[in-house]
Amino acid sequence: MTEIDSEEDLLWDLVGNCISKLNFEDAVVYLLDESGEFLEQKATLGPKSGKNREIIQAIRVPVGKGVTGKVVKTGLPLLIPDTRQFPDYIPDDQFRLSEVAVPILLEGKVIGVIDSENSQADFFTELHVRILNAVASIYSGQIARIRAEKRLKEKQEKLLELQKRNYQFQLEALSAQLSPHFVFNSLNSIQNQIFRDDKESSLRFLSIFAKLLRYFLSQLHLEKAALAEEIQMITWYLQLQKLRYGEILQFEIITDEAFSQERIRIPSMVIQNLIENLLEEQIQSANGAISVQISFGKNQEEVSMNVLINQAGPANSRQKRPTGKLPARTWEEFVQLMNEIKPFHIDFESGEKPCLQNESPCKYVNLILPILNE
Template identity: 85%
Template sequence: MHIITPKELEEILLHFSQSMTEIDSEEDLLWDLVGNCISKLNFEDAVVYLLDESGQYLEQKAALGPKSGGNREIIQAIRVPVGKGVTGKVVNTGLPLLIQDTRQFPDYIPDDQYRLSEVAVPILLEGKVIGVIDSENSQAGYFTEQHVRILNAVASIYSGQIARIRAEKHLQEKQEKLLELQKRNYQFQLEALSAQLSPHFVFNSLNSIQNQIFRDDKESSLRFLSIFAKLLRYFLSQLHLEKAALKEEVQMLNWYMQLQKLRYGDSLHFEIKAEESLSIDRVKIPSMVIQNLLENLLEEQIQSANGAISLLVTFEKTQNAVAMQAWINQSDKKGTVEKRKTGNQPTRTWEDFVRLMNEIKPFHIQYETGEKPCPQSQKPCKYVTLILPILDE
């Protein structure tokens, strides 16, 4: 039995430490570990196990010796239940296990062949066992306490490197996720602006104002042109903001609906109410949601309208949120409401918009939609409820 001298031990541990300086993947690290066990400790075999995601099994991740098929392949890789065999018991106890004669160890689990001695030490990370370094030998009594101490030191060295690699991987994934989130946020902002300044809305608004000018109605023309300009300024000012004052959102809705009213005249009726106790001048909610919802509702209902359309929008306080309800109906009276082509429909529905916003922010905006009698007429009405969180200043 060869006794390793202190000088040899220092050289062995130095080699283990230096061999991994350029390694940046966990797989490469584990194969480097088993390679060094074979070359520097003269083991017959070396296997590294890691716990699977469930924490219930050890999986062979790297092996040299009879278990190695070359090209970093493990011949008939096995999974060992935690608590079973030598390696499974090491996971349970968190302590090394030295078996001088496996014939005297009833829990021994043969792998590729039956061997007479085995040593296994835990790989610890933040006080928890994440894997095991294991080696077997055909001779009984081959492994010594010195081997245990060496493997413990090796496990500590490699566990530090595993921690480094995992931390770097986590940081990289976090950065990639952040970049993807930023990319989606930019996409969301562009889609929000596109939804608010949709070409057909801008064109139709300007066309309606132009009609007022042709009629020589200067007062109405100037008033609606001013409203249109205010609406554009508001949309642009909110583009990079996550929250908006409820008071300003309500004002925006009034401007928006006045432009729609200019276009459709008596065929469109609307009313916007805010509960007095809501303090809309101080409450802030997620921006760029409400107008997108109303745009969708109007597009959908006008598409199939046979008469006048009535819209009621209410805002109420519910705990730490604002409940917005929109009710829209169609009368049976045949009228002249302009039909819109399918091509004018928004490319993203308001539900998609809310889901995207929740994913990016997230605000946890809740919504419900269905059909109920309209509060003002008791006629069939489509309704949408949005639960918008009240945001801190």
């Protein structure tokens, strides 16, 4: 039995290689279904047994009904000398005069029943009850083994799937931060400054670009990031985007200077992904300039990031607005994937509300990030 690795094979082994030695007319092994409300026939011996382990006209018995249902309810064996004297008897394939049923117990709970009927009254004895109880106990131990092995296998498969998703997550994060679209456009914008012989701006933006790339690479395999560094990173990012889009883009970051003095750590890569998604999405659909306002706040357990994006007015008609490429995964999907892989419990809400400058609708996002331990 220790070599059997499925419950189905084990239960058919029970009737075929064990109960069959008792020369019973029939036998049926029941297991509780997932709801725990019905017994289902899983293996049979005798007239109900078809070819290739088929059960002829398999039935389900409600818990508490019939002989087997009452065994589940009480957890005790039941010996019926004459079924004509037992009003709750439920005939299966045919009416028989005697019946015996014993529970299959696992960790003190009934998980199934071994049941047998006979055409003769008074056929079954207390010896049959003791034998079937012993058989039920032996096979219950094997069911426990198979279920434990199944849980272990499922746990290992889930762990492998999480590892796979984690690798996918890291690749997506790297792709989002170092996408050719962002890198090439930033370099093109810096190149334009060089062509205009604006050495001071060229060097300043080249330095920002280098710092940003260095930061992205340093954070790639880290789950936590300093809040002050994340705020600095998003400042660099928006400065490069403003170099690219010019007056089309205006931004403001409101924060507490004390954040730079405190060792506050939050999940990494979330803030940049959010801002990139929102900015590219809004620029794609905007007919005018874009204004971005980002504010940060905190309490003892969480950091809140509030983003408000509005179309601030008509674009300069002479300013050519390059078209961007929307990320493959939305920021909502990115947060959900991150919550699934790493139990950070990042929360957010988004929608529309009136802009600060006027009553036109603005898009807002309120992101709640947990403060992580060092």
